[in-house]
Amino acid sequence: MSAQLPDTAELVIIGAGPAGMAAAIEARAAGAEVMLLDETPAAGGQIWRAVGTAPEARKALLGKEYAAGAALVSDFAACGAHHASGVSVWGVMPDGTGPIHVGVSESGAAGMIETRAVILATGAQERPLPVPGWTLPGVMGAGAAQIALKSGGLLPEGRCVLAGVGPLLYLLADQLLRAGVTPAALVETPSPRRRAALPHLPDFLRTPAFLKGAGLIARVRRRIPVITGAEALEITGESRAEALRYRRAGSWHEIPADLVLLHAGVVPSLNLAVAAGVPTRWNAVLRCFEPETDAAGATDLPGLFIAGDGAGIGGAERALPSGRRAAQAALAQLGREVDPLAAAEAQRQWHRADRGRAFIDRWFAPPPSLLAPQGETIACRCEEVPASAIRDAARLGAPGPNQIKTYLRCGMGPCQGRMCAASVTEIMADESGRDPADLGHLRFRTPVRPLSLAELAQLPAGEAARRAALGDAALPETPLPLPDRSS
Amino acid sequence: MFRRDPIPPGEAVEILLDGQPISARRGDSVAGALLAGGVTRFRDSVVSGAPRAPYCLMGTCFECLMTIDGVANRQACLVTVEPGMRITRQSGAPSLLPEAET
Numbered sequence: 001m002s003a004q005l006p007d008t009a010e011l012v013i014i015g016a017g018p019a020g021m022a023a024a025i026e027a028r029a030a031g032a033e034v035m036l037l038d039e040t041p042a043a044g045g046q047i048w049r050a051v052g053t054a055p056e057a058r059k060a061l062l063g064k065e066y067a068a069g070a071a072l073v074s075d076f077a078a079c080g081a082h083h084a085s086g087v088s089v090w091g092v093m094p095d096g097t098g099p100i101h102v103g104v105s106e107s108g109a110a111g112m113i114e115t116r117a118v119i120l121a122t123g124a125q126e127r128p129l130p131v132p133g134w135t136l137p138g139v140m141g142a143g144a145a146q147i148a149l150k151s152g153g154l155l156p157e158g159r160c161v162l163a164g165v166g167p168l169l170y171l172l173a174d175q176l177l178r179a180g181v182t183p184a185a186l187v188e189t190p191s192p193r194r195r196a197a198l199p200h201l202p203d204f205l206r207t208p209a210f211l212k213g214a215g216l217i218a219r220v221r222r223r224i225p226v227i228t229g230a231e232a233l234e235i236t237g238e239s240r241a242e243a244l245r246y247r248r249a250g251s252w253h254e255i256p257a258d259l260v261l262l263h264a265g266v267v268p269s270l271n272l273a274v275a276a277g278v279p280t281r282w283n284a285v286l287r288c289f290e291p292e293t294d295a296a297g298a299t300d301l302p303g304l305f306i307a308g309d310g311a312g313i314g315g316a317e318r319a320l321p322s323g324r325r326a327a328q329a330a331l332a333q334l335g336r337e338v339d340p341l342a343a344a345e346a347q348r349q350w351h352r353a354d355r356g357r358a359f360i361d362r363w364f365a366p367p368p369s370l371l372a373p374q375g376e377t378i379a380c381r382c383e384e385v386p387a388s389a390i391r392d393a394a395r396l397g398a399p400g401p402n403q404i405k406t407y408l409r410c411g412m413g414p415c416q417g418r419m420c421a422a423s424v425t426e427i428m429a430d431e432s433g434r435d436p437a438d439l440g441h442l443r444f445r446t447p448v449r450p451l452s453l454a455e456l457a458q459l460p461a462g463e464a465a466r467r468a469a470l471g472d473a474a475l476p477e478t479p480l481p482l483p484d485r486s487s
Numbered sequence: 488m489f490r491r492d493p494i495p496p497g498e499a500v501e502i503l504l505d506g507q508p509i510s511a512r513r514g515d516s517v518a519g520a521l522l523a524g525g526v527t528r529f530r531d532s533v534v535s536g537a538p539r540a541p542y543c544l545m546g547t548c549f550e551c552l553m554t555i556d557g558v559a560n561r562q563a564c565l566v567t568v569e570p571g572m573r574i575t576r577q578s579g580a581p582s583l584l585p586e587a588e589t
Contacts, residue, residue, distance in 0.1 A: 039546055041514075041567055046545055053514065057494045086567075108558065125547045137527045137540035138488055144544040151544075152512070152519035153492040179492055239538050240527050259488045269547075381542075382549065384534040413533075414549040414560065419542075450560065 005084055005104065005111065009035035011330055012102050012115040013081075014089050014272065017045020018069075018316045019308025020121030021076040022323030023330075024083075026346075030331050030338065034081035035113065037104060039088050043073050045123055046143065047316045049150040052077075058153055061178040063171075065316075066150070072320075091446035092118055092276040093464050094301045101464035103447060110455035112464055117303045117330040120273055121323060124266035124309035127288070127366065129164055130373045130423045133235030134262065135381055138242075142172050142263035155181050158258030161244045163187040163233050166265045166364045167213060173220045185255050186220065187246050188228045189264075189367055197362035204359035227253075233370065235260050264366040267422065268310045270441075271448040277301055282437035285361050286313055287368065288422065289441050297326035298333075305330050314357060321349035371423065372430035379427060380420035382413020387427055394431040401425055401442045410442070414450055417442040489522045502572040511568040518544060518551045518563035521574070529553060529563065531578040552577060 011027050013020045016038035027034050044051045048069030051059070059067040077083070090110070091103035102113045126141040133139065142162055148154035156176065160183045162169045173186055204210050220226065232247040236254075245254045267288035274280060278299045280289040290312045297305045307326035308319035324346040328338045373379060373387040385408045393407050401424045404410050410424050411417030417424075421442040429436045447468050459465035497512040502520060511520030518541045521529065528538040529551050541551040544564045551563040554575040563574070 039565060050514075055494050058492065061492075086565075088565075125545070126543060134542075135532075135537065135539060137529070137538050140540075140542050140544070144542060147544045148489060148519055148522060149492070152515050152523060153494055153496065154489040154519060154523055155492050157488060157490040240540075381539075382533070384532060384537075414552060415547065418547045418549075 005087070005106065005113065006035070006082075007111065007113055009033060009082070009113055009115045010334060011035070011117045011119070012037065012100075012113060013119045013121055014038075014092070014102070015045065015121035015123055015308070015310070016040070016043040016076070016083065016085070017047060017121060017123045017308060017319065018072065019123070019310070019319040019323035019326070020045070020119070021072050022320045023119050023121060023307055023327040024081040025075055025079045026324045026327035026342075027331060028079040028081055030327075030336050032331060032334060032336060034079075035115075036081050036083050037087045037089055037102070038083070038085050041085055043076055043083060043085070044069055046147060048073060049147055051150075054150065058150075062150060062175055088449050089272065090449040090451055091468055092120065092272050092304065093446060093467050094276060094304055095463065097302050100303050103459075103464070103468050105449065105451060105455055108452070108455065110451060110458050112459060117305065117333055119297070119305045119307050119323075119326045119330055120310055121307045121319075121326075122269045122272055122310045123319075124313060125269050125418060127264045127267045127371075128419045128422060129233075129262040129264045129366075129370065130377055130379050130387070130420075131233040131235065131262070131370065132373070132377045133237065133241065135378050136235055136237050136239075136241045138237065138240040138258055139235050139260045139262060142166075142168050142261040143266070145259075145261045146172050146175070149175065149179070155179055156183070156259045156261075159184045159256055160259040160261065161185050161187065161255050161257040162261045162263070163189070163230070163244055163246070164263040164370075165189050165191070165366055166263045167360065169261075169263050170213075170216050170220050172261070173224060174216050177220070177223050183224050184257060185225045185227060187230045187233065187244065187255070188226065189230045189233060189246075189370055190228065191365040191367045193365065194363060197359050200359035200362060204356040207356035209356050209360070231367070231369070233262075264370065265364060266309065266313055268312060269418075270421075271416065271418065271444040273299070273306055273310065274444040275446045275448050276304060278304065278306070280441065282435075283312065284437070285365065287366060287371065287436075288313070295325070296329040297322060298329045303330075303333060313361075314354060318350060318353035318357070321346045321353060325350065368426065368430070372426040373423065379423040380408070380410040380413065382415050382419070383409040385410045385420070387423075390424060390427045391431045394428045398428070400439050401428065404428065405442055416448060416450075417444060488527060491523050500568050500570045502568050502570075502574060504574045505576055513568070515568045516544075516564050517553065517555060517566045517568055517572070517574060520568050521563065528576070530576050533580045536579050
C-alpha cells in the first residue's frame with residue numbers, strides 16, 4: 001500500500017462532505033486521532049466540490065450556500081485530521097466486537113486499515129431516472145452538470161433541457177442563468193400525490209428555505225419556459241441525444257436538445273453500509289432504502305456509525321449536526337469524554353435544519369411511474385437489461401431482486417447495482433403489486449468497487465482479505481479438490 | 488455538449504485521447520477535460536457496443552471507464568489529468584487473450 005497511508009487509526013471517517021468534515025472537526029476537538037478517506041482530490045463533497053480552489057467569480061455565480069462551504073473546508077484543514085484524498089474505499093469489514101478493517105485502494109495499490117470506529121459519511125447519489133434514451137451520450141444527471149460547473153467551470157453548450165423533479169433543477173437553472181447559459185426549458189414531472197405535502201406547508205413557510213426557494217423558482221420561471229405536470233419523458237437520438245419528448249395531458253411534445261439533464265432527487269449511497277452488514281429500511285415518503293441507525297447514526301454493528309445523507313436524505317445543513325452527533329457517539333464508544341452541552345447543541349441544530357423537510361420531501365417526490373419503466377427501456381445500464389426482462393422474471397415468480405440479479409445479471413456490472421438497484425425494486429413492485437419494503441433491494445457486497453486481482457493479491461492474508469475476495473460467502477469445510485495435474 | 492466558463496482558467500496541460508491531443512487544465516478530471524474538449528463518445532458499451540458518456544461525474548455510474556496510461560477500466564471522472572496522459576477509448580468487452588506484442 002501507499003507509503004502515506006498508515007495501517008491503523010483510532011477513528012476512520014469515509015467521505016469529505018459536510019457530514020464527514022463536521023465529524024472530523026468534532027472528533028479532533030475531543031482529542032481523537034482521525035483519518036478521513038475521500039475519493040475526490042479535495043475536501044468539500046459534491047455539495048462543496050472544489051470550493052477550496054474555485055475562483056471567486058465562480059463562487060459568486062454558484063451562490064452564497066456554495067461559497068459558505070469554504071469556511072468549513074478551511075476549519076477541517078486546520079483540525080489536525082489526516083486527510084487522505086484520492087483514496088477509494090472498497091469495504092468496511094466489522095468483526096464482532098474486534099477491530100474494523102477498512103479496505104482501501106489508491107493509485108492501483110490496495111491495503112487495509114485497522115481501526116476501532118468508522119463513520120460512513122458517503123452521502124447521496126442522484127436517483128437514477130430510467131427513461132427511454134437515458135443511456136445516450138448527451139444525457140446526464142443534473143447533479144453531474146453541476147459537478148462539471150463546480151469542478152471545471154464547464155457550462156452546457158447548445159440546447160440544454162432540464163427534466164424531472166427536485167429543487168436541484170431550479171437551483172441548477174438559476175446557476176446556469178447567472179453564468180450566461182439559458183436552458184431551453186425545464187420540464188417538471190411532479191408526483192401525482194404532491195398534495196400530500198400541503199399539510200406540512202405551514203411549517204415550511206417559517207423556514208429560511210421557503211423564501212430562498214420561492215425566489216429561486218420565480219427567477220427561473222421569469223427567464224425560461226417551465227413546463228409543469230409532465231407525466232412521462234423520453235430522449236430520442238441516434239448516437240447522441242437530439243430531443244427530449246414529454247407527455248402532458250395525454251399528448252406528446254418535443255424539445256430539440258443537445259444536452260438533457262435528468263433529476264429525480266437523491267438517495268443514500270448504500271453500498272458500503274449494506275456490504276458491511278447494516279440492515280436497511282424502506283422510506284415510503286422518499287421512496288428509497290436507508291440504513292438502519294439510531295438518531296445519532298449508530299448502527300447495530302459495534303463501532304460503525306453513519307452520518308449525513310448516507311443515513312437518510314436531509315441536505316447539507318442537516319448533515320453538519322448529523323456528522324457531529326455521529327462523532328459524539330463514536331467518541332463515547334472509544335471511551336472519550338463527550339461534552340453534554342455539545343451533544344445537546346448538535347441535537348438542536350439537527351432539528352432546526354430538519355424543519356421544512358417534511359414539505360420538501362413530499363412536494364418534490366418523484367412520480368412512481370417514472371421510476372418503474374416498461375418495455376425496452378434499459379434498467380441496468382452496465383449489463384443492458386431492459387425493463388421488460390425484469391417484468392417477465394417478476395411474472396414468472398422471481399421472489400426478489402437478488403433472484404433477478406441471478407437470472408439477468410442486473411447489478412453484476414462494474415457499477416455493482418448503484419444505477420439499477422432502485423429500478424429493479426420499483427419494477428418488481430409495479431409488476432407484482434408487492435411493497436418495496438417486502439421486496440428489499442440488491443445485496444451489495446465487498447468489495448464495493450472493482451479491485452484488480454493484483455490489488456487483491458497485495459492484501460495481507462487473513463479473514464478481512466478473505467471477505468474482500470469472497471464477500472460473506474462461506475468457504476467449504478473441506479478444501480476443494482485440486483485437478484490432477486500429473487498426466 | 489460543454490464549454491468552459493469565461494473565468495480565467497488554470498495552466499494548460501495536454502493529454503492524448505486515442506493519440507489525438509486535447510487541451511486540458513491542471514486540476515481537471517479526465518472526464519471533465521474530455522467533455523470540455525468536445526468529446527461526446529467515451530466508450531462503446533460492453534453488451535451492445537452502443538456509445539456511452541459520463542452520466543454522474545461522481546464515481547457512481549461507471550459510464551466513463553477508459554484506459555488511462557495503460558490501465559484499463561479507470562473511472563475518468565475520478566482521475567486528475569497529468570501532462571501527456573494517454574487515454575484510450577474502450578470498445579465492447581475486452582478480450583481475455585493476451586494482447587499481441589506489436
